[in-house]
Amino acid sequence: MASSLISRRFALSLQTNLWLSAPGCRYVSKAAPKTQLEYDYDGPSMKTSVPGPRSQALTKQLGEIQNNLPFKPEMDSVTLVRSTSSVTMRRAEGTTWWTWTTTACWMSTLRSRPSQLSTLVNRPALGILPPENFPDKLTESLLSVSPSGMTRVQTMACGSCSNENAYKAMFIWYRNKERGHNMPSDEDVSTCMINKAPGCPDLSILSFNGGFHGRTMGCLATTHSKAIHKLDVPSFDWPMAPFPRLQYPLEEFTRENAQEEARCLEETEDVIVKWRQKGNPVAGIVIEPIQAEGGDNHASPDFFKGLRNIARKHGCAFHVDEVQTGGGATGKYWAHEHWGMDDPADIVSFSKKLLTGGYYHKDELQADKPYRIFNTWMGDPSKNLLLAEVLNVIRRENLLEEVTRSGKALLNGLYDLQAQYPGILSRARGQGTFCAIDICDDATRNSILLKARDKGVLLGGCGDRSIRFRPALIFKEYHVHIFLNIFNDVLAEHK
């Protein structure tokens, strides 16, 4: 393995690539800096075959306790590794990994130890007994990165809970709007107790083909990415609209893509009308700024502006699900900032990189009575503490600028590789480091994922045949070039 030959501290020249002595085609990134760089080598370093013996033993041990199937197919060797202070890697039996699937890179930037241990070891009922520093911590953390037009935030325990409660907030808002006031009738009250309309009304959330919004039952009714998530679980009769299927690079297919987006907007409006006519009106529209789980599908700012207008026109709340895209990977805290709108949404939900689940909302989406949007924990204040620290590091180290720079290098590198391996790669796309590329077929994709893993780079798939890149925010441009070299090695083996 190339990287195992490398000492921990190493003077690196990307131009000569002396440091990578492995055989095979050597890719030299065009975006590489022209000057010599000196830094600690912190690329992957393999100490065992994959999975190593310790990982196998731990995987077996966990398998006796719970379902260990999800991490078996390609990740079992890193399922049980300890995180280190160097947050771009994980170690098992001495191996140094790069986790490039860090949509979940929660602690990607936390380097200092929070002093407030009491917050870490307590679990208050936030809905009724939040700790004294809770408003301050919300202000330092989530509120310091509020989306445009939103000053209110509700924390929740995970992404699914966030979306479930966001949907509830939209239903409550819609019904109060229908009533013209917030006093339910006796019939509302009595029928809701037995799950019947009008108390439990026939209302729907419109979602998009290929979208992913979580796996609890309300969320699942809006998830349409893969059958494995939905199979055998009862669902709601809620409408699904087409998400644009664009051609990449976007700037080369402006006209075609605009047509495709216009078609999708038109169909969305038709669906809203149809569902209203059949007595199941759309209370809210939920959409990801980039469909992640569904295959890293992008749409233009114009598409989202059009959709926002359709929501307004038909009286539907507009919910932007930033559970995957939020937190900086696109080069902005929120992917929807790229749309350049003052009033982008009524609700923005988040989780993952934000370390806590929750959603921002406009004032009118606040539930009108206690206990309507509620649960016992409503998040976890220790995570706000961690998030505040993460945001400090992001600001201090200008990580959003780093992401923009690294993302550009990554996407350019993917374009180059795509030109070099046209039989394998296509449709390179991305915003910031939130990038993806399509592989010719599913079998080749899986083989590439395994080979990259064996070289210490953990990549993930999305959609039918895409590979998604989700590096941590502290991934620098030079990491990109290390990666592109390794990826090139992997691809060369498939040529």
Add this chain to the structure above:
Amino acid sequence: MASSLISRRFALSLQTNLWLSAPGCRYVSKAAPKTQLEYDYDGPSMKTSVPGPRSQALTKQLGEIQNNLPFKPEMDSVTLVRSTSSVTMRRAEGTTWWTWTTTACWMSTLRSRPSQLSTLVNRPALGILPPENFPDKLTESLLSVSPSGMTRVQTMACGSCSNENAYKAMFIWYRNKERGHNMPSDEDVSTCMINKAPGCPDLSILSFNGGFHGRTMGCLATTHSKAIHKLDVPSFDWPMAPFPRLQYPLEEFTRENAQEEARCLEETEDVIVKWRQKGNPVAGIVIEPIQAEGGDNHASPDFFKGLRNIARKHGCAFHVDEVQTGGGATGKYWAHEHWGMDDPADIVSFSKKLLTGGYYHKDELQADKPYRIFNTWMGDPSKNLLLAEVLNVIRRENLLEEVTRSGKALLNGLYDLQAQYPGILSRARGQGTFCAIDICDDATRNSILLKARDKGVLLGGCGDRSIRFRPALIFKEYHVHIFLNIFNDVLAEHK
């Protein structure tokens, strides 16, 4: 205020009640020990009126960020207090509180500082990248208190997520049983993507009138305690059966209660047959061992045994929801242990006192493929760490025995007060310290809750007109007597 006259360290005689110098009728608990006791006084101690100025300022501050309505009605003065090392109390502006609503007494016993800070400041994707010590921590914590017949546990972020995923596990199990194998048809796969049967089948979960199982959309369809939880949220056409409405004390109404339970079992079976006939068969039955949110409604071990048999007979999974009852408050780790059954359930869900959400399940309820029961975080390993420490303290200090002893003293005290104030109190009931009593009407209940709060005791309501008692596990018998005296003062003001 009586208690404000008392110094922190005080030689207390419960018999003479010298320590309480307030005027008014003085209740002397019959269960009080006959010997003199010497200990630190750690009852409530009020420093300000309620709510105090600091609490008001913080409540206002939080109200500008999010919905602060839930804690307004009766608890706004304690919403923002810091927890202390003495876990039975909370302090705001110098006031010492007793929180007697600690169904949520998560850190009720944690006194030592966990050394593993890395677990506390990291947030791994447990489903794919659990930390190396995760199996060990599960073994030390949750698995060390597994319900009978269950060796598998799946952690989740909160109680609602736990039940949502437990329902999904039951649906998946039921459909595979219907199929006779676990290979979905092409029609299953294609229809589930658009929320239609047979992929998203017409299956139901049977729940009980008065039950509470959470507030996400799947859970809500099984919650029938209060309209405020359900109003305006679309739901499923799922069956509801009657929960026995027993007379207390249980031992005085054996015959009447047995009849009531037989009626409920018969009706449950009728509902199962009816829902099967209308094409929406019951895949699972969910029930609380004591209906908590719905009003602390008890049922006998015979009732639950009968229900378990009905579930078996009709091929339904049997899910015992111990989110409120689990964790020791009934004098056993799990309330269902009081039934004395070897095979009490197929699924047992938990949260709150267990510090992490999740559910235990029998082997056959394990999903057959990866990503069917899954989310990104799937709980939080730091909470297992805390739970392991809590369980150590419970064992070391024999807290379950303490709870049994304190619970007996509490219930006997409530019986006495009920005899003393027959116009106000009725239906005292409980198991361990998981006790409740009914108040003559809702207005009197609310007045009692407020007056108790002003004396530093935070009680909570449940059902239409009950007060529920949920002290921490370290509440000792002498705490009970301090409480009964204060409660007696409150009641005397309502006579």
